[in-house]
Amino acid sequence: MTPEQRQELMRLLGSGEEISPEWAKILFPPEKREYELVYYGKDRAEDIIADTLAVPLQPVRTFGRNGVDWHNMLIFGDNLQAMKTLLEMKKTGKLCNADGSSGVRLIYIDPPFATKQEFRGSQDQKAYQDKIVGSQFLEFLRKRLILLKELLADDGAIYVHLDWKKGHYIKTLMDEIFGERNFRNEIIVRRIRKNIREREQVKTLNYGHDVIYFYAKSDSHFISPPTKLANREGRWHAFDAPGIRSGMDYPLFGHKPPTGRHWMFSKERAQQMISVKKLKMNPKTSKPQYYIEPSEEDIRDTIWDDITASAFTSGYPTEKSEDLLKLIIEASSKSGDIVLDCFSGSGTTCAVAEKLNCRWIGIDCGKLSIYTIQKRLLNLHKGIGNKGSKLEPKPFTLYNAGLYDFSKLKELSWQDWRFFALQLFQCRDEKHRINGINFDGYRQGASVMIFNHMEIKHKEARITEETLQEIHEAVGSRVGNKVFIVAPALSFDFQQDYIDFDKVRYYALRIPYSIIHELHRREFTALKQPSDEMAVNDTIEAVGFDFIRTPELKYKTGTEKRKGDSGEYGFIKIETFKSEAVVREPFKKKGNLETLSMVMLDFNYDEELKTFDLDEVRYSDALQKEGWKVSFPLGQLGKKMMVFILDIYGNEARVLIDATAFRKRLVKKKRKKK
Incomplete structure (x- = not known):
């Protein structure tokens, strides 16, 4: 600390002003290393773990038979927050391998490469774009690597799949986080190469490989060396x-x-x-x-040039091959071990772990990913590459993390609701009374009151400034210098984040949206804003949490013929689509169709199974060019068609359409022609 900093700190303490969280780095500097990667916005590992919010996991649906000790987990939400929740599970003995050991045995991740490259879906429309570059990308991934290390079992291992552009930076970060002594291998895996034969001059050689960095958590991790075909005498x-x-x-x-x-x-x-x-x-x-x-197999080294990293079976961009994941999972885990992928994408890790009889956890913040994985797991075959006989998956549960169905939360008992609210804001559950007023726990050392809206008989009952004044008159200064009041957002009758009475500050923690201002375990402060356009990464890194709100939807169906095409087509014309999510303040109302993200289609929906089986995806940029019309051959339809229309916040409008809605119109058109 410099003399100037020391003088400024003494001034702040003497004046009673609030001390900025930035002082934490000055007062508690990180441990000095022989070398490390330095960049703007790099936080201490301790702060990252402490400040990440563990959001509750809300079960959506369980697939498969119940009555087993472990259910595999598919989680929709921000992976950083979901991993903090998994870390809490590990601490309480709820994240165990089949042998009883605590923690995840193997982690494989294929994070966004930050190369500005676009990946295109089957319709040649943009499906996913890496927008995190520079130091923002490094810190984005570093935060997750720090949580991943904490989740690993003591004898666990992690494999991080990267391309040519950022690999060397990530290698340095992983040396810092896992220790250079725990670096095991850099694996080279072949990628599908572009054809550049017709070019006379190029600036670079063709990029022919990806890299995978293999680290162990400790010296106690041993692998079963993978093999490859040899065909030698x-x-x-x-x-x-x-x-x-x-x-x-x-x-x-x-x-x-x-x-x-x-x-x-x-x-x-x-x-x-x-x-x-x-x-x-x-x-x-x-x-x-x-x-x-003579042998048909050789022990592999670090050059895996007989397989490719990518696959194209699911139609999902950035899909990785099952051959690749089989080698990794068999090398660093055994039957019954937990395998984790927090950038699940197409679900290759989950699918191969299932085939190899491992436990698995998949996390992704994209609904397209979640429904792609769900379909993949429910249509598995035993062989790698999805060959062979059909494989019935072990039970797995789909969870929401950070986006909750409020209609289900309203069905909770008061005790369950109280627990949910305390957990949501990282409060210690400890009931206590101050001058006759009941409080539910503590947060940052201050008393917390969970507003019991279920006891209120009249819907118009609100938390007003007068309500807080009455509490303050009862407790006075004995309550300390701050109090947290937690309640549904609509229960508050004022807009401020806090109200002061004398020297006591009463914070309003609104469910759902004031969590954005309440940066996890820190004092209230502004969110860090991106420094340039390329740092905008909302599609990758979610903020806080929100409740599911079903969008407003109006549509019409019809049939059409196309010029020069003898086929018959049905269409769904989206006329109105409006949605909102109060995830930032001030809230800006979005216009019609402005929040539409994509349309997902299941042409032959099974009403008995009630499982959405994704067939096609149409993205908003393509739909806009088509006048917001989803068109398809009528021959693809079964008896009923399920349509999911998603907004940019992850909310869904679901529509079940009978095939006769299209065929009747077609019959009428033919009769008119006669």
């Missing part, structure tokens, strides 16, 4: 190997091992091999050599 090989081993330097054919080396096998084993003519003297060098049997 038997051969003779020198009998010595590098290193010195006790008892492995006996005389053999008049020789001892070269300096710094040892014989491959013990003296007894060598005699057995000589007797069956598998060990002999090399006629040219007179040194021992042994026979290696």
